[in-house]
Amino acid sequence: MTQQSTGTPPISAEVRAELVEIGARYPQARSGLLPMLHLVQSVQGRVTAEGIEACAEVLGLSTAEVSGVATFYTMYKRRPVGDYHVGVCTNTLCAVMGGDEIFERLKDHLDVGNDETTEHVDGLKDITLEHVECNAACDYAPVVMVNWEFMDHQTPESAVQLVDDLRQGNEVRSTRGPRICTFRQAERVLAGFPDGLADEGPSAGIPSLNGLQLAQLNGWGPPPGRAGSDADRAEAVADQGRAAAQATAEDGQEGAVATEASPAGTKHEDAPGTGGEAK
Amino acid sequence: MSTEQQTIDPLTPVLSADWGEKRSWTRAVYETGGGYDALRRALRDMTPEQVLTEVKESGLRGRGGAGFPTGMKWGFIPQENPNPKYLVVNADESEPGTCKDTPLMMASPHLLVEGVILAAYAINAHHAFIYVRGEILHVVRRLQQAVAEAYEAGYLGADILGSGYDLEIVVHAGAGAYICGEETALLDSLEGRRGQPRLRPPFPAVAGLYASPTVINNVESIASVPGIVRHGAEWFASMGTEKSKGYVLYSLSGHVREPGQFEAPLGITLRELIDMAGGIREGHELKFWTPGGSSTPILTAEHLDVPLDYEAVGAAGSMLGTRALQVFDETTSVVRAVLRWTEFYKHESCGKCTPCREGTWWLVQTLKRLEAGQGEEGDIEKLVDLCDNILGRSFCALGDGATSPITSAIQHFREEFEAGMHTPAWELFPYRASTVFAPEVTPA
Known part of the structure; x- marks a missing residue:
């Protein structure tokens, strides 16, 4: 399906059908709620009230029950995420190895705080910056994640170059994966719909x-x-x-x-x- | 084969044997190296009980941190229970410092898939789930593709290889919650709920996923199974120490010259591993390290020769955990390191129980003062007292783990906490000196 990288397209009948399809993978449909919320983010760039209602309807739950789940997990965002989610690991190991300095430099460079998105400028892509917890790549420290793809061995300078390239729309490849796709495309994979890029990278x-x-x-x-x-x-x-x-x-x-x-x-x-x- | 008097090599790549190969993640490459031979052998020649017995006899212990014997865990499944049996793989690798399952699944997802089929067969499960953290997108892709390839080859689905055995695997992406690595919280999460731990008993073996008998195993534990089935329990047990058998991934990170994964028999020492990693970075020396992630008490240079197995690390006052060896040199502020870990536990506390939810908040407040050189009289005692009231009084191991770095750091580096009464940590230990981009230090 085609995907918009910004804006809030509605939860269409097609999306609803996919929500049902996710639930059908499990012996009990409610097990599909986490992937379903990933699917909502793949369509709308965040977990919206409409998305919560759709999941609740499909699963026969109250919206409060779905909200309770959506607010528990850090990957679900209530505010719109930009085209690229940039996560700087600032857990101890990466922080000590340089993650803290990278995060400070990026906040300054992008003029945003933690969990904030760059002000939209026509012709440039939007970036949401966040510090993240240990991402299981400590032997590649300091690590930055872009839409949950590894960008290993970063420095403040390389990280600035990275976000500049992302903003300009230049091609950026994960150090251990494919060309970086948009946040919404990444979320669709997490919802369990493969994008055919498994063979990319080493x-x-x-x-x-x-x-x-x-x-x-x-x-x-x-x-x-x-x-x-x-x-x-x-x-x-x-x-x-x-x-x-x-x-x-x-x-x-x-x-x-x-x-x-x-x-x-x-x-x-x-x-x-x-x-x-x-x- | 004979294992008597056999000399075992310092490194024994089995899990990591294929990682250097091009397209190692594909079924074709995995099978070229003998992949799925164990599955064929098991389905042709072995009953589920025989697979279980083989794993029991191998001495394999859980690789996710606790070290519980894997075969025994499988044996707890009440086969007479009429409910379906489930196998759940804990691929929610999130313990700070732990970075072994991620490269394994990235490079050799079929090793995990084959292990899942064997383990599910052994416990008579027809449905298995791989619960992988959502923040490792490319690993999710590789797992999805490996499972699809296994279906195509007839290794999954109905009547696997004509054996009459059926199995479905679902790759399930989490959504960012360290607590979901705790097995009962993982089950709640997999049921589409907030990931909060459950009261035990009943244990998951009796009432796990959908209140049915469930085995939850770590990725590396399951990935160890094909080797055991292929080469036998005796072969596996010929590696390692008396009570800690087999090969494991040791993950070195931090201030060593060549951080990375080193697959060795249990019992290797940090001194040997640091040597293999090219030594501590130029001009520096070891200050402290974690043997198995941030939830295991820190150790120092005096523990360099402790055999890294479950027993010896326990005797040294820590835990083997996930063998996540985070190495810090003398430029590193212990107070800063401990504060950051504590902020992590505070952030990840699920909020279910008071000691952990409130305690980690107070720990952070106190440690922040100490990092800033604004500690107050009695702060160290306050930290110890708080830890005392969290350890053993929390609902699950997250709270216990949160206290480990603090109490061990005070034990080994009390003077740095005392210095926090008057001098900021960043003055005592300029933070830039610890980074990878710090100016080179030439040895004196």
Whole structure:
């Protein structure tokens, strides 16, 4: 479906049908309420009274019950979110590593406070700035999230450049994901409607691979197992990966992280445990 | 196979073995490395009870923090209960410092999916849910696609691989609430309610999702299952220490040169891990660290050689938790760090019980004064007293966790709290010096 990135289009019959569809994924439809509220945000950019009523109607709940849920979770916004939600991690680890300074710089640069949206200027995209709690990427600190995509290893300067690019509508890619989509498109994925972008981005960023690469350089691995060792597994996958990497050699961006893996020197003495199914 | 006298390597990538491969998140790459072999084997040769027994014998313990034996948890499901059985994966990774499940699901979502099928089979569940926090969009995409691919391949749905076993998996995105990592709060959230913890008993094994028998396991626990089924309990138990078996992800973050994920047998030490991560950043030294996220009491350089397993970290006065090793050097203000964690607990307190809701508010007020150098006489005692009234008196572990950084920090760095009576933390520890973009320090 087409999506507006601003404004408040109504909860159409089509959207209502999708709300019902979400509920039908579960043994009990009410389990779908969180994804349903994500869907409301994907259409209207926030949780509106109309959206709450629609969810309540579909689930046979009171609007108070739905409001009670919507107000509990921080990802649901009562005020309109801009085209891009920029979340700066200021939990302890990221804060200490520079998140606090990044957040201060962005507030100053965008002239907004926490959980506020830039004043709309024709021709520019709107940004909502917020400090967020730990986003499970501490080994990439300091981390900034844009519409809940990772922007790893930020500095105050890179963060300013990031929001400037977003405002101008320049292409911005997540460091471990696709080109940044709008807040509303992101919310639609969270509602359980895939956008076909799962294949974008690398398998992992460099910090995620540090231990694996050290193990490969030293020939370290688990002991041999009975159904073919994990060493075999790693090597088989490596071969496959190398073939795939060659097939798309020109695609530099994606391959960048993966190519370092499985160095040729990796040695395992593990005998392939071909038989040995019996225990 | 024989495990006697076997030397185990310092790092043992199993969960992370595929992460460096191009398109590791696809079924094709996962299967090239033997993915879904364990599932085929289990559905062909093993009864659900045999899968459960294998996991029990492996000694696998919950990787979400508490370390409860996974097989035993599965065994608590009353099979005679007429209600449907449910499996719920806790993928709401939110404990500060914890960053292991996210890269795992990003790079190897099929490992989790295969684990879910095996675990669900073992407890006779026909419906499983992956409750993933909503703030990791690309992980949600990869999970959605992996589940779709598994359906296409006949690994999910009706009559899986002709075995007669049926299973549906739903990927469910949360909406931002740390408390939903608490398993009973997660269940309320998954039922479409505010995520508040439930009184136990009844335990989820008896009355969980929709008041039916439910197992809730962490992502890494479930992702460990295919390896166990494929290679056997004995193989798994050949790694680790006496009571802490197997391989786990250790996540190093903060002031080390090369932060990241290190998959090792349980029992490795922080000294070894820091060495693998290239050491503490140039010109600095270790000051304090968390062994398993912010809810585990902080430790110091004197604990560098503590084996990082459930028992030894417990004996050292902390908890292994999620092995989220947040490393801070001497530039870091302990008071600042502790205040920020406390603000987190205050923000995330669900409000259900008074000690946690009110207590974390008072803790923040007091710590803010101390950070600003405006602490009052008796503030340290007040903090200790507040913690005393929260710990063990809160409805769930969130309140307990909130006290851990405070009491441990006062124990190890009381003088910094005392300095908070007269000098702001940012004067004692200029904050810029702790950042990644601080000017390089040359060693003396």
